[in-house]
Amino acid sequence: MRERWQAAGVLAGVLFMVNVVARLIIRFGFDGDDTTAADRVSLGMFVVIGAILAALTFVWARRRPAAEWGTDIAAAVGVALVVTILVGPLLVGENPFGGGAGTFFAQIWLYFAATGVGVLLGYLLAVALGLDHRSQALKRYAELKAAKPHKSVRR
Template identity: 80%
Template structure:
């Protein structure tokens, strides 16, 4: 159980680290007037987060039931979201609520959308290829039923 939470915490830390790197790049590399460049870096951050979560969901769905890894990913995303929205702006010297409630909640919805799409794509790819935990269990069941000889009929 302890190892399970370490992996979940590491995933949350990695998601937050991607956000911190993007914020530092925006802060150091561009001035405040250049919003186009900041938007491109933010888009790149969301692509990295989505693709990363798709890879994690694909990998975890191959080894564990969906209810187990889904809860771990949801916990990691929740912690990473809280850190990203509340702590991330403080690291670069901004107020988390400085741009208004609309921007604050837009960040939350965008983060949930990107992470949800990433996890869903990774899981659906595993299911489509028949590599997820449930598909493997069903395949083993079908093979075991086909391997047993038929019982003789008694009269």
Template identity: 70%
Template sequence: MRDRWRTIGVLAGALFAVNVVARVIIELGFDGNDTAADRVSLGMFVVLGLILAAVVFAQGRERPAGSWGADVGAAVLIALALTVLVGPLLVGDNPFGGGAGLFFAQIWLYLLATGAGVAVGYLVLTALGLDHRSQQLKRYAEIKAARPRRVVRR
């Protein structure tokens, strides 16, 4: 159980670190330039999606979807809370300074990007037939094919 929470914490920390790096780049490099800030934010969402796609691809090979799905979901929710509530404080902003619209837009965009990353990772894994369930079915078929058919006498 301890290793499971450690994995969740590391993934949440990595997702939050990506957001912190993007916020620092925007604050130091592009202060006042909205177009550049939007591009850095878009890049951040792409990186978040790629990280989650890679994690899902790796975890989906070894564990059932319910198991890794709970871990990834918990990590995303923890990272989301840190990103929305703590992230702005690190660069000197107020989390609610932009109003309710901006606050909830951040939440929806974050969930959209992370959901897309998880979906892409799982779809690629399933399309290649490397997911946990496909591997179980493959082993079952091999075992059934290896046994000779039993002859029944009447």
């Protein structure tokens, strides 16, 4: 059980570090008035977060049932979201609520959208290729049933 939550904690830490790197690039790499560059870096951050979750979901969907990995990813994304929204701005000297309620809630919705799309793409790719846990279990069951002769033939 410890390894399971440790993996979720590491994932939350990685997602938070992606955000920290993006915030530091925006802070030190561009002028404070250049919102276009900040928007591009933020978009890149959301793409990286989605790609990480897509790859991880693809790998976890092959090994474990959806109920297990879904819980782990949901917990990691929830923790990473809270830390990213509340602690991330403080690391670069900003107020988490400085942009107003609209900006605060927009960050939350964008984060959920990026993570949701990433998880969905990873899982759908695993299902489409027949590599997810359930498809593999059904394949093993079909092979097992096809290999056994009917009861009337067995002795």
